[in-house]
Amino acid sequence: MDLYRAHVLVCGGTGCSSSGSAQLIERFEEQLKEKGLEKEVKVIRTGCFGLCEAGPVVIVYPEGTFYSRVKVEDVDEIVSEHLLKGRKVQHLVYVDHKTHESSIQKSLKEIGFYKQQQRVALRNCGVIDPENIDEYIAFDGYRALAKALTEMTPEQVIKEILDSGLRGRGGAGFPTGKKWQFAAASKAEHKYFVCNADEGDPGAFMDRSLLEGDPHAIVEAMAIGGYAIGADEGWVYVRAEYPIAVQRLQRAIDQAHEYGLLGKNIFGTDFNFDIHIRLGAGAFVCGEETALMASIEGMRGEPRPKPPFPAVKGLFESPTNINNVETLGNVAQIILKGADWFRSIGTERSTGTKVFALGGKINNTGLVEIPMGTPLRTIIEDIGGGIPNGKKFKAVQTGGPSGGCIPASLLDIPVEYDTLTSVGAMMGSGGMIVLDEDNCMVDIARFFLDFTVDESCGKCTPCRIGTRRMLEILERIVNGKGEEGDIEKLENLAENIKATALCGLGQTAPNPVLSTIKFFRDEYEAHIKEKRCPAHHCQALLNYVITDKCKGCTACARACPVGAITGTVKEQHKIDIQKCIKCGTCMTKCKFGAIIKD
Amino acid sequence: MKTLADLEAIRAKTLENINMRKDDNAVRVVVGMATCGIAAGARPVMLAFMEEIQKRELKHVTVSQTGCIGMCRYEPMVDVIMPGQEKVTYIKVKPEMVPRIVAEHIVNGRPVEEYTIGAAE
Numbered sequence: 001m002d003l004y005r006a007h008v009l010v011c012g013g014t015g016c017s018s019s020g021s022a023q024l025i026e027r028f029e030e031q032l033k034e035k036g037l038e039k040e041v042k043v044i045r046t047g048c049f050g051l052c053e054a055g056p057v058v059i060v061y062p063e064g065t066f067y068s069r070v071k072v073e074d075v076d077e078i079v080s081e082h083l084l085k086g087r088k089v090q091h092l093v094y095v096d097h098k099t100h101e102s103s104i105q106k107s108l109k110e111i112g113f114y115k116q117q118q119r120v121a122l123r124n125c126g127v128i129d130p131e132n133i134d135e136y137i138a139f140d141g142y143r144a145l146a147k148a149l150t151e152m153t154p155e156q157v158i159k160e161i162l163d164s165g166l167r168g169r170g171g172a173g174f175p176t177g178k179k180w181q182f183a184a185a186s187k188a189e190h191k192y193f194v195c196n197a198d199e200g201d202p203g204a205f206m207d208r209s210l211l212e213g214d215p216h217a218i219v220e221a222m223a224i225g226g227y228a229i230g231a232d233e234g235w236v237y238v239r240a241e242y243p244i245a246v247q248r249l250q251r252a253i254d255q256a257h258e259y260g261l262l263g264k265n266i267f268g269t270d271f272n273f274d275i276h277i278r279l280g281a282g283a284f285v286c287g288e289e290t291a292l293m294a295s296i297e298g299m300r301g302e303p304r305p306k307p308p309f310p311a312v313k314g315l316f317e318s319p320t321n322i323n324n325v326e327t328l329g330n331v332a333q334i335i336l337k338g339a340d341w342f343r344s345i346g347t348e349r350s351t352g353t354k355v356f357a358l359g360g361k362i363n364n365t366g367l368v369e370i371p372m373g374t375p376l377r378t379i380i381e382d383i384g385g386g387i388p389n390g391k392k393f394k395a396v397q398t399g400g401p402s403g404g405c406i407p408a409s410l411l412d413i414p415v416e417y418d419t420l421t422s423v424g425a426m427m428g429s430g431g432m433i434v435l436d437e438d439n440c441m442v443d444i445a446r447f448f449l450d451f452t453v454d455e456s457c458g459k460c461t462p463c464r465i466g467t468r469r470m471l472e473i474l475e476r477i478v479n480g481k482g483e484e485g486d487i488e489k490l491e492n493l494a495e496n497i498k499a500t501a502l503c504g505l506g507q508t509a510p511n512p513v514l515s516t517i518k519f520f521r522d523e524y525e526a527h528i529k530e531k532r533c534p535a536h537h538c539q540a541l542l543n544y545v546i547t548d549k550c551k552g553c554t555a556c557a558r559a560c561p562v563g564a565i566t567g568t569v570k571e572q573h574k575i576d577i578q579k580c581i582k583c584g585t586c587m588t589k590c591k592f593g594a595i596i597k598d
Numbered sequence: 599m600k601t602l603a604d605l606e607a608i609r610a611k612t613l614e615n616i617n618m619r620k621d622d623n624a625v626r627v628v629v630g631m632a633t634c635g636i637a638a639g640a641r642p643v644m645l646a647f648m649e650e651i652q653k654r655e656l657k658h659v660t661v662s663q664t665g666c667i668g669m670c671r672y673e674p675m676v677d678v679i680m681p682g683q684e685k686v687t688y689i690k691v692k693p694e695m696v697p698r699i700v701a702e703h704i705v706n707g708r709p710v711e712e713y714t715i716g717a718a719e
Contacts, residue, residue, distance in 0.1 A: 006662065
């Protein structure tokens, strides 16, 4: 193998791929060849670095220089300046949103976005080539599997996971060790170990990134889990919308087979394990474990009542254990470094780290991994870089359609399972959507409910009909037709759905509505009683008005598609609210900021 | 693959090549590669360092480049930075000098004084 003096890491995650990172790699290879550097500098496509906002991202080692928003045209400059002459290309180096500092003299770890993160599950993402098993092995890959198989009994493996306090990262936060214990206790000839990669929460993409950036970690963890519970077959249920993840996972499975890390008599023991991939069609409900198993079996993806729990009677009627991708991402590290190490990160009841997908009104959109117990404020302000355009923070939505909104007044709470639940939100899979003063909370609740109504499988009445009734009420409210007593009706319906729906999807569907009513009741009341949207967001409840800042330039009148604006040159114009269709075109055309929403 | 030793072998072999992404305490060899350095013949020097490091299977050494530090008359210049020590600057380095720098300084920790900038001043 040749020694290279520099490595150019180009992000190959979905975010950077769609902004053209594949072309960057091509151009780098061309340019390096042209300059005769192809034997000195290696180009590697990695998984997601997390800072998707700054994509496509390129990192040059050994310096660790972080280039952001690199275009194909910029490649020539990086090659001829940095790689040939050793001069960093100043104007392409990442600049911190908050401090406006260029990272030119800093290494990756010193950049604000990464400084407060601690990477356990994502440790290899953006560091190794996910399609090269040797690189995974070089970073301690498959050593945990070797340790488990040759030095530990299945009971010891389960005990280690139990002692680590690892809890499910997919939503509810059930202790992983307990799950394994139940599945191990079931006696059967055949058992299954399933990985749930049906990531469905709007805004969450950590499972995709993990599969894309470090697929061998999941393969290894599944084999360890299979050994612990006595399963010899694994299934990964992954959505077909994740083509890069599927392709890399398949390659990882094939490579593991080639090396004898999957298959028969792994590490010379009598443990056999194999993994299959099943593609899901992207139904949200298939993330629920009983619906997921039904879907793998080839049936309609609908949940069934529990018990019997999957650990007793699961996939193909056999005892089955199901874990989420991110949960599995921690397993090998725990076996290797021990339960005490894992417990030393995070808090008493929420150990380890959690990955969050930061999105919405935030400067550093992307993936962050932080120790449990980090205050929400740190995530939003320090790591996320605050709210763009000087707007005011209003709330953060966590847990997707099953979660809730946390208002500014609670920004100092630590992020852990129980605290989030106690304020009416939840950890969920880790989507974090930041909302600013321009977001209407009633409309946010309507958005999430619209999603669950769409995704309800229709098997049980509370979810099929109950959520639809709630959505109808919310739509009435945002359209200015809310009535006295609507809030109470919503609360009543919500309580009933929570108590009676069949599966987790239905039981948690009312959460976004309940939490917004709890913290933003005044916004609901303003919509219903005063027919006013305090955030000036709901189109039906606002009017566009021209103020005396108007210079009479006629730009708005010419742009108005329905001719609702009248006025003479150099005089203040006026909008006819009867004709106005509230498209907002005039507001974007006005150069003087004279048009406001009222 | 049947044993832990097989796994360890792959690990050791690959680690050597990707160590620069992992190790913070590496020995750094920094070659001045501005126009002056390149004109004075810095490229063959850098390649000689890479070859020597690979030949000796030194796992904790990275080779990188830097720009002009203003003493163009001394080019090609090479800094060797051992973890926790002051950097040592070599001047007018030729490829023939590289094996000695690697052997005496990087492997055995004794800078080759006669090649350093201190000797010239």
